Amino acid sequence: MLEDISKILFTEDEIKARVTELGRQISEDFKGEDIVVIGLLKGCFIFIADLMRAIDANVAVDFMLVSSYGAGVVSSGEIKVRKDYSIDIEGKNVLVIDDILDTGRTLAFVKDYLMVKSPKTIKLCTLLDKPERRTSKVSVDYVGFSVPDEFVVGYGLDYDEKYRNLPYIGVLRPEAYT
Numbered sequence: 771m772l773e774d775i776s777k778i779l780f781t782e783d784e785i786k787a788r789v790t791e792l793g794r795q796i797s798e799d800f801k802g803e804d805i806v807v808i809g810l811l812k813g814c815f816i817f818i819a820d821l822m823r824a825i826d827a828n829v830a831v832d833f834m835l836v837s838s839y840g841a842g843v844v845s846s847g848e849i850k851v852r853k854d855y856s857i858d859i860e861g862k863n864v865l866v867i868d869d870i871l872d873t874g875r876t877l878a879f880v881k882d883y884l885m886v887k888s889p890k891t892i893k894l895c896t897l898l899d900k901p902e903r904r905t906s907k908v909s910v911d912y913v914g915f916s917v918p919d920e921f922v923v924g925y926g927l928d929y930d931e932k933y934r935n936l937p938y939i940g941v942l943r944p945e946a947y948t
């Protein structure tokens with residue numbers, strides 16, 4: 771798989787160090803209060819597994835699968851909840867975790883979607899942020915790394931369901947997806 775990667779952006783060690791920092795920051799901010807972590811599938815699954823273990827608090831975990839795409843590759847513009855969370859979040863501290871923030875539509879939608887269930891607090895966390903691509907106004911509380919507008923894969927992020935298992939985050943060569 772390495773031959774499909776043009777550049778490594780973040781090594782396994784760099785990711786580990788940043789995730790540890792994020793976990794420490796989250797632990798301090800929540801001051802030992804219980805947290806319900808809601809991960810957005812599928813890309814978050816590796817990040818969430820590592821981040822949870824870096825948080826010093828009682829953490830419950832649940833997942834949602836939301837998608838703005840229909841059967842094709844062109845965005846339909848409408849976000850659909852394909853798998854919902856099931857933990858009761860009323861009065862709880864909710865931390866939504868995603869792998870990458872691109873246009874911002876997904877996190878903006880999920881925040882509004884969860885707000886109506888009256889959580890005590892709701893915070894957003896993304897491992898990667900592509901600020902150049904933002905079209906929706908969304909304020910994120912925790913960001914692992916800012917990345918340029920390139921096709922990034924690894925550590926949970928895919929192209930056509932491949933490369934999620936790379937232990938690092940890299941840029942995919944255009945030849946691999948054209």
Ligand code: PRP
Binds near residue numbers: 810
């Ligand atoms: C990616 C990513 C975010 C979303 C971000 O999901 O995991 O959820 O896109 O894009 P946005 O900021 O433009 O809304 P994707 O649909 O690729 O699914 P995956 O997590 O299963 O790879």
